[in-house]
Amino acid sequence: MLAGELLMTTSALWSVQIAGRLIAGTGGILLSVLMTKMVADWFTGREIATAMAIFVNSWPVGIAISLMLLPWIGARFGLHLVNLAVAGWILIGFGLMAFVYRAPEAAVSLEGERGSLTSETVYAVVAASSIWCLYNLGLSMIFSFGPSMLVERGWSMAAAGSTISIVLWLAAISVPFGGFLADQTKRGEAIIVAGSIAFALLTVLLSRSGHVLPIVIAVGAVCGLPAGAIMSLPARVLERKTRAIGMGIFYTAFYAGSPVGAAIGGKLSTSIGSASAALDFGAVVLLVCPAILWFFRRIVAGQKRLALPST
Template identity: 25%
Template sequence: MTKQEVNLRDSAVMRWSALGIVAFTMMAAYFVNDIMAPLKTMLESNLSWNSSDFGYFTGAYSFLNVFLLMLIWGGLMLDRFGIRLTGKLATILMVVGVALEYYGITVKAADTTMIMGHKAGVFFASAGYSIFGVGAEVAGITVTKIIAKWFRGKEMGTAMGIQVALARIGSQAAYSVAIPIAKNTSLSMPVIVGFILLVIGMFAFFAYSVMDKKLDKQDKFIEEEEESKFSFRDVKDILINPGFWLIALLCVLFYSCVFPFQKFASELMVNKYGISDDIAGTIVGLPALGALVLTPLFGSVVDRRGKAASIMMLGSFMLILVHLIYAIPFLNNWLIAITLMIVLGIAFSLVPSAMWPSVAKIFPARQLGTAYALIFFIQNIGLWGVPNLIGLILDKYCVVGTSGNANIYDYTLPMVVFTGFAVLSLIVAYLLKVANRRYGYNLEKPNISK
């Protein structure tokens, strides 16, 4: 590197530009991830799905990641072969998966073909969503390692917060536009929109790879990595670290109270609070909208003030209040529903802004890809199991009537289940704070080096 050449990481313009490019890819991924959630009732009416079918489809996102360990292999690949190759393959998988999901949605309801005990359309849509899930999760850990690479010793919490916030914009857009698009065009059109965004996101990541390659040539990051290169022995070191298990358990419990809940929440808004289905998705997307401002703000607090472990406890406690009040049958005013979604958005911003930078404090750089992959793997167990559980509960215990070809559900019991997960997340967050004092993870200290 010449004396006049500015290191890309030290250039604020370049590191924030790199963040913006990969954040767009994740924003497209989150749009696709949530685009089907508001359409649950329409899937029942138009394609003869039921809640169990919807739960199976939603859980399929994590099926390959959990049962074929694809996410773990992706993490190992990330640490062994690097960001560029892993990220490119991940974006390609997302595009292929959504194409298959589209095919499943276009299978006619009259087709009674059963595949592995499921309707043909449900099976193909779920298979595509599962392939997409592999790509999305591997892309997620890749982007997280990218941020750790570009922002180490700098505004890492803020950067991760902004990335999460932009991803939530994708979620909010999906919840807001899914039903209007489907009603005015076709049930499959929202998936087509997601496919187009993902193709653009794939090319965006390929463009980022040029920047990443240049950084590797001029920066010492890779040289340091090679001096202490990842080995499979590092997996053992990760697994015996108490901080890993506490972060992983907090992750799976917290996110099991958020993402699966949001998949069913549009129907909750309609059935319990009498909110029109045209705007129910927008209300469910409020946490994503709030995250646009709050996650970078909280990330900046963690960067400059620290207190990550305490922030994770606060977010978990707020989640308990949200689900507990949703579970109370007679509190059915629409203003309560909106208020709780806003509180959920605050909790949803607090925990990620503190959790993900904390992983970079607990593990060295050479282990980060695998550590994130293992944490995401455990998270995916919840993202697979909880939607299936909620769908089963709804079909067996919560049907209280019908409207057209769709069932009407009482969501009290599912919300009690979510409340239980939230209570467990608070307990684990407290244990993480205790472990931080015992093992010296420095989670309560600021991220920015002085």
């Protein structure tokens, strides 16, 4: 990430900017896989949903901070300093890894060991990844097409963007709260189902109702609730020695499905002639999440039956 960001500071040429983004993006993907495993190493069997919720919450919080600070830096000091500011954040991450983070003691004894994944475990991880992918697609339809939908209704772009951004700010609260709720109630799956259905219904309502602000607030309060419970699903089927490769599969399926879903949403919006179509598509994919969760539960139940000693 640091190499890509520093490359973008060297030239404003399009090819250099694209190359820098590709390099930085590759680093970001690798970090996503590794840091998810690190969180799971610490919290599997403990407050895993809360920990994962706090972890994934870094995404909307980071975007919110960037949206506040980077345009101001760019307006006052230019794009060059924007890139340097992002590089500074990355260096802070280096410092945290070097001086703050430490691996859990149990991980030391497994160093050098390699585990193998069964086909059932792979299916379960892909199912969990599909839920995470569809959930994020539903969320991205709000951010990507919500402002355009409001502009179609006569809103200014500034007002539309500011209103939809409320979802992001409230998600920063609802994501960790949902993880905490899942751990305290031990009903993570129920939170995934209820949260996905409520999120879908509110998305449909947003695309059709004129009462935008209260619906946007409700979306922000609800949309983050399933996140921690969803991200805790892989830890239920992955052992510590298979967690790295398992999370690699998890994110491979996630990153493979995300651009396809986003393209479908954009195509629907263009063909129908309204951004509301993309929001409706987001609602549909959210309603698929409980069905995939049912499939995930069947796999886990089958694994538990096989693990029972024969009598």
